[in-house]
Amino acid sequence: MAMVNMRLKVINGLLLLLIAFGCNKTSNLYKLPSGKQIEVNSISKMDFPKGDSALVMNYETDISIEDMPELRKEVDEIWEVFQKDVEAANLKAAAIRAVHNENDGFIKIGKGYGFIFIKQDDGTWHWLDDEEK
Numbered sequence: 001m002a003m004v005n006m007r008l009k010v011i012n013g014l015l016l017l018l019i020a021f022g023c024n025k026t027s028n029l030y031k032l033p034s035g036k037q038i039e040v041n042s043i044s045k046m047d048f049p050k051g052d053s054a055l056v057m058n059y060e061t062d063i064s065i066e067d068m069p070e071l072r073k074e075v076d077e078i079w080e081v082f083q084k085d086v087e088a089a090n091l092k093a094a095a096i097r098a099v100h101n102e103n104d105g106f107i108k109i110g111k112g113y114g115f116i117f118i119k120q121d122d123g124t125w126h127w128l129d130d131e132e133k
Contacts, residue, residue: 030059032077041099045089054093054116055086061098065111071098075115083117083125092119 029037039060047053059078063071075096086094094117101110116128 030081033080034077036074036077038074038078043085045091046095052093053091054095055082055089055091056095056097057082058097058099061100063098063100065098065100065113068113071113072115074098079115079117079125086117093117 028040030040031037041058041060043055043057045053046056057078061071061074063074065071075098078096082094082096095114096117097112097114099110099112101108103109117125118128119125
């Protein structure tokens with residue numbers, strides 16, 4: 001009986017640790033030139049077997065994904081700052097992925113959209129969306 005109680009205490013303790021660490025957010029707030037703050041969840045380099053590597057930023061936005069003109073304005077401002085990181089990493093491709101969470105519950109439900117940037121041979125950067133239009 002004592003062994004069963006000890007196991008239950010250990011299991012309960014492990015569950016509490018999992019819950020505590022699982023709820024811990026590792027995102028960072030970044031201040032944009034306008035003063036607006038965005039919550040960046042990650043920035044990482046992605047390597048592609050058939051193409052250039054890219055620096056990818058994932059962030060949370062309060063703008064609906066359906067409101068593309070406003071979202072594009074926000075990403076324009078983010079790109080002003082993020083472009084320096086991409087160039088410092090000597091990369092020719094980047095992505096900014098916006099995620100709009102539609103609830104505040106324990107399980108997040110949301111939509112996302114990725115904006116792709118490609119550096120041209122002349123050194124200028126272009127939105128991939130602009131090239132497709």
